[in-house]
Amino acid sequence: MSYHKGKRKITLTIVPHTDGDIRTLRISKSSIKFIFLCIIISVITVLGFLWYYYGEYSQAQHEINDLLPYKERNQVLKEEKEYYEQRLSEFIDEIEKINNEFGDIITEKQEIRELINGKDNISQNNEMQTDMSNNIGYYDFENSEDKGNDMIQYIEANLVMLKEVMPKQKEDLSNLKQKVVEHNRFIEAKPQGWPIRSGKGRVTSPFGYRYHPVLKKRLFHDGIDIGVWYNHKVIATGKGRVIFAGDQNDGYGRKVIIDHGYGYRTLYAHTNRVLVKRGQWVARGDIIALSGNSGRSTGPHLHYEVQYKGKVVNPMDYIK
Incomplete structure (x- = not known):
C-alpha cells in the first residue's frame, strides 16, 4: 500500500498480497x-453525551444515597407499624376480656x-366501692422520646394490673353477694313488727316483773300482753318453721311457737284458734292464729314472747 501526494489530492494505492486487482483511491485534501472534522465532532459529541450522562448518573446516585436512610427509616417504621398493630390487636382482645369481666361485676x-332493695340498712362494702381508675397509672406521653414504645409499655x-385486680374484685363481690343473701335471710327470719294484723290492740302488760292478775303475786312476765278482742288475725313476725301448734296445758292455752333460726323463737299464746300445723314454714305477715282467751287468762288478749338463744328478751325491742 503506498501514498502519492499531490497538491490538492492524495492517491491511495491498495496492492493485495495475493492475486487480485490493484485498487487506487484518490481523496482530496x-x-x-x-472527515477528520467529522471524527473530531463525533468524538466531542460522544464525550459530551458521556459527560452529561455521567453527571446525571452521579446526581441520581447521590440522590439515591441521600434516600437510603429514608428507605431504611421507612422499613423501620413499617416494622414498628406492624408490631404496634399486632400489639394493639392483642390489647383489644385483652380489653374485651376485661370488659366481659367488668360486665360480670356490674351484673x-x-x-x-x-x-x-331497701329491705334493711346494710353498710356499704369499701372494697365494692374501689375506684378502678385510681389504680391506673399516668404517663406524660407529650414529653416522651419514644411515644409508641412507651405507650405499649404503659398499656x-x-x-x-387490671388482670391482677379483676379476680380479686370478682371474688370480693361474690363474697359480698353471699353475705347479702345471708343477711337478707337473717332479716327475713328475725322477729320484727307488731304480731296482730293492721296494728290492732295495745300493750296491757309489759315485759318484766309485774303483779300476776291470776296468781296474785309478783312474777317475771316473759313477754308482753296485747289487749285485743276475739278473732283478730295473729301474724308471724318473721320467717320460720312452726315447732309447736296446740295446747300443752301449761297455762298458755292454744299457742304457736315458731323457730326462726339464728337463735330466735317467738311464742303466740291464749289464741282462740290455731291456723298452722307443726313443721309448717311461714313467712313474716302470714296468719297463724286468731286472738282469744284460752288458757290461764282474765280476758281476751295475745301473749307475745321473743326468745334469743334460749333466753326471753323484751319484745318491744323488736317491735319499734
Whole structure:
C-alpha cells in the first residue's frame, strides 16, 4: 500500500498480497479535512453525551444515597407499624376480656342491689366501692422520646394490673353477694313488727316483773300482753318453721311457737284458734292464729314472747 501526494489530492494505492486487482483511491485534501472534522465532532459529541450522562448518573446516585436512610427509616417504621398493630390487636382482645369481666361485676352489683332493695340498712362494702381508675397509672406521653414504645409499655403495665385486680374484685363481690343473701335471710327470719294484723290492740302488760292478775303475786312476765278482742288475725313476725301448734296445758292455752333460726323463737299464746300445723314454714305477715282467751287468762288478749338463744328478751325491742 503506498501514498502519492499531490497538491490538492492524495492517491491511495491498495496492492493485495495475493492475486487480485490493484485498487487506487484518490481523496482530496478538503475531503480528508472534512472527515477528520467529522471524527473530531463525533468524538466531542460522544464525550459530551458521556459527560452529561455521567453527571446525571452521579446526581441520581447521590440522590439515591441521600434516600437510603429514608428507605431504611421507612422499613423501620413499617416494622414498628406492624408490631404496634399486632400489639394493639392483642390489647383489644385483652380489653374485651376485661370488659366481659367488668360486665360480670356490674351484673353482680345489680344482683346485690336487687338483694338489698331497701329491705334493711346494710353498710356499704369499701372494697365494692374501689375506684378502678385510681389504680391506673399516668404517663406524660407529650414529653416522651419514644411515644409508641412507651405507650405499649404503659398499656401493658395497666393491663397486667387490671388482670391482677379483676379476680380479686370478682371474688370480693361474690363474697359480698353471699353475705347479702345471708343477711337478707337473717332479716327475713328475725322477729320484727307488731304480731296482730293492721296494728290492732295495745300493750296491757309489759315485759318484766309485774303483779300476776291470776296468781296474785309478783312474777317475771316473759313477754308482753296485747289487749285485743276475739278473732283478730295473729301474724308471724318473721320467717320460720312452726315447732309447736296446740295446747300443752301449761297455762298458755292454744299457742304457736315458731323457730326462726339464728337463735330466735317467738311464742303466740291464749289464741282462740290455731291456723298452722307443726313443721309448717311461714313467712313474716302470714296468719297463724286468731286472738282469744284460752288458757290461764282474765280476758281476751295475745301473749307475745321473743326468745334469743334460749333466753326471753323484751319484745318491744323488736317491735319499734
